[in-house]
Amino acid sequence: MSTPLELIRKKRAEAVSRIIGKGYLSTKRVYVGMATCEIAAGSKDVMEVFQKAVSRGLTDVYLSQKGCAGRCNLEPTVEVIEAGKSPVKYGRVDKERAQQIIDRHLKNGEIIKEWVID
């Protein structure tokens, strides 16, 4: 009989492999802020743009939602994280910017400096 601590460690290992199974190790992880504040600022539309792109065949991307990181005045926010590189955080993203992030950053690796939060 395993102890609760052993059980939870097993659960963690399973959770990690499930996340990896969903493509977590893809080259680019994209997080769209989806808290009440972000949604009020329009993040649902932004999420839709990314979801559509993924369903239309955008590959090597792990798309996820996230809660509020606290940058209220710059919402909606989108983060692009790549292993070994500094995370890129975009602020005030709308549908138009989301599409450009997909075309320029995700597909071509260009960091769109003027929208980056620093």
Next chain:
Amino acid sequence: MNITPYRIILCDGTACINSGSRKLAAALQEQLAKHGLTDTTTIGLSGCLGMCDKGPILVVNPGYTIYGRVTEDDIPEIVEEHLVHGRPLARLAIQEDHLYNRFFRVFGDAKFFGKQMRITLRNCGIIDPENIDDYLSLRGYEALAKAITDMTPEQVVAEVEKSGLRGRGGAGFPTGRKWKLTAAEKATPKYIICNADEGDPGAFMDRSAIEGDPHTVVEGMTIGGYAIGAERGFVYIRAEYPLAIRRIRRAIEDARAHGLLGRNILGSNFSFDIEIRLGAGAFVCGEETALIHSVEGMRGMPRPRPPYPAAVGLYGQPTVINNVETWANIPVIILDGANWFRTVGTETSKGTKVFALAGKVVNTGLIEVPMGTTLREIIYDVGGGIPFGKRIRAIQTGGPSGGCLPEQYLDTPIDYESLAKAGSIMGSGGMIVIDEDSCMVDVARFFLEFTQDESCGKCTPCREGTKRMLEILTRITEGKGLPGDIEKLERLGTMIKKASLCGLGQSAPNPVLSTIKNFREEYEEHIKEKKCRAKVCKSLINYEIVEKCVGCGACRRVCPVGAISGVAKSRHAIDQDKCVHCGMCFNTCKFEAIAKA
């Protein structure tokens, strides 16, 4: 030649400064210049990183390599080996995996996050709150498992008590002591309640915490249940937070499906489950006894204490009731230990505090800083200062129960005692920055209008007293203030504070009393000179048409009382006797030809 744009963070916490961190910056600059890396490397300072025993701490990003006990003599080697050759120095690197560190691995050293430290919000903004796998992968529920496996309930209570954690709902009662009292009660069953009835205007800490990381709250409550011997818990959350409700509900269901809630949690003989109760949005229901009445299905009204809920709480049984933020701290305390938690914060207030930073500040948002951070650091470093180069007038903490502190209190460190001493309160975490464009009398009136409206009416001092205070304040802002009004407000306010039944009434006069104390001259100007220096109180503003007027007639047409006259294409004029100070002409004019005087 390695040209990785490295970012170096130097811990600027007190302990690191004492162990010599500030000397490192100069040595670092010198070495960077020597290797021609000055342009590609940035150096930033951070608030306490919580590894004080290993200070000074230096972090190299990307890669999040943490160097500890760094001396000036080590700098050349770090620069040469790590920055030039890309080989992290194993000799000095330390392997720390505090839960909160991950947040900064993701968010790095952006100015906004530099002075912050995230314990409560450690996962907010970096995990998918609707996916339990994300939480589990970050050692989620490990604290619960550790408590059940390796600790007795008494040990859990002792650990929380030792951590020095105090209630984050506002009053700051030591959490461990509350648990100990409840655990010692013989009556069963016992209950756990999470107070998520966040009501302060402009505050959204609890909402964001639940929306960003609901499992932390579930785990914290479950550990609390184990510690005091409760099998049922309730989350009391207001119905205005539909997304937070959805996410906490989902978290509870997922936790049940994983055997983390319900009968025999993780195969042990401890059982605990959580239900959700929706509040209808009455401010008074944030008061614990009123909240308990509301959970029981009765009208949300407070009752005198003692007996405290620790002895006689929900359904008359011993109950621990803590705020969302308090619960979210529990897993970290159990996992990283009370000894570590105690290293963060001040003598009397340990850990961090979440604030909803709002008002006239560049970076509005949700922040979490170590206790002991000064108001100045929050406003100017985290908040980025006041927009448009304006001057700060005051900072309001604690929402409608708190006070307004003027500029000279900016160096007050944030902790329960210091803020109280300065004349405000910690409160649940609302923080509003007020600049020179705001009228302090109007600010006080705004908050009192709120509490007066939210007074439940059970006790006379609060019900009648706040009403009378509001009447006086309103007449002052309307230019009808009488000599003696200030003294009347002071007398009434002091009386309401002393005689009210619950925290709502006991704190409602605070915004008024603190503004009288710190900005008395503004009250006097309103009353004696009928003048509002910030030009906010409409009745006290005189409108004039200045030379810029092109005679378009827009103001004349919009004036509801026909106080404006003039012929087309020539300067118009306002009849001051007819003017009702509504401000419509001011808002309508496109030529900035109407001036406030």
